[in-house]
Amino acid sequence: MTAIVRREQGRDADGIGIGWTDGIMRALAVAARFVAVNVMILLGAVIGLGLFGLMPAVVAGAAVLRGDGSAQGGLLRAYATQYRAQFVRANLAGIPFTVTGALLAADLTLLTRLAGPFSAVLLVLTIAVAAFALLVWVMTVALLSRHDDAPIAVLRAALLLTAASPAAGLGLLVVLAAWVVITAVAPILLPLVGVSIPLALVIRLIEARLERLARSDEH
Numbered sequence: 516m517t518a519i520v521r522r523e524q525g526r527d528a529d530g531i532g533i534g535w536t537d538g539i540m541r542a543l544a545v546a547a548r549f550v551a552v553n554v555m556i557l558l559g560a561v562i563g564l565g566l567f568g569l570m571p572a573v574v575a576g577a578a579v580l581r582g583d584g585s586a587q588g589g590l591l592r593a594y595a596t597q598y599r600a601q602f603v604r605a606n607l608a609g610i611p612f613t614v615t616g617a618l619l620a621a622d623l624t625l626l627t628r629l630a631g632p633f634s635a636v637l638l639v640l641t642i643a644v645a646a647f648a649l650l651v652w653v654m655t656v657a658l659l660s661r662h663d664d665a666p667i668a669v670l671r672a673a674l675l676l677t678a679a680s681p682a683a684g685l686g687l688l689v690v691l692a693a694w695v696v697i698t699a700v701a702p703i704l705l706p707l708v709g710v711s712i713p714l715a716l717v718i719r720l721i722e723a724r725l726e727r728l729a730r731s732d733e734h
Contacts, residue, residue: 549715550707551591553712556710560572560573569609570605570606577657578601579594580715581661626638649691651677653717676724683720687717
């Protein structure tokens with residue numbers, strides 16, 4: 516009887532050990548995936564000379580994080596395929612955000628030279644517009660990685676969904692703000708997973724929101 520108990524205890528210990536090992540290996544695989552996607556997004560932006568590479572790089576990264584094609588040919592091939600496919604379409608969708616960003620930057624430059632309560636009001640309005648534009652941009656990236664619609668249709672849908680979901684938008688801003696704080700405390704995360712983790716988080720939140728909307732439409 517004692518020998519049987521010892522054997523069973525040994526099996527339980529082996530099972531626990533295997534479970535811990537599997538858990539560690541899965542965690543390492545997830546971490547490696549985030550690092551790889553982060554590096555590919557940065558390289559994609561550089562290849563596109565920044566201005567023309569940012570949108571397709573982020574959209575391709577979002578598609579890979581959602582699992583589009585990565586199981587068949589690996590992360591790098593899936594990312595390269597998505598990057599080429601999304602290059603023109605993503606850049607066309609990114610034009611309004613480039614213009615908006617330039618106008619906001621010019622506005623902030625002027626506001627720093629002004630003083631008084633009127634400039635404070637303008638600063639608050641500028642920050643609000645910047646936050647809304649950021650949310651629309653994130654929604655546009657998610658929709659581009661999810662659907663094959665024309666850029667103008669994606670932009671229209673992103674604008675409407677963002678305006679109709681203030682609570683979801685606030686949640687996205689909280690997540691992004693929290694990540695900014697985390698990376699400020701641990702800046703080593705920026706070159707490793709500085710883009711991929713917040714992108715994965717906001718994509719997950721947007722996916723959940725879109726699924727709830729789809730279910731409500733069915734009812």
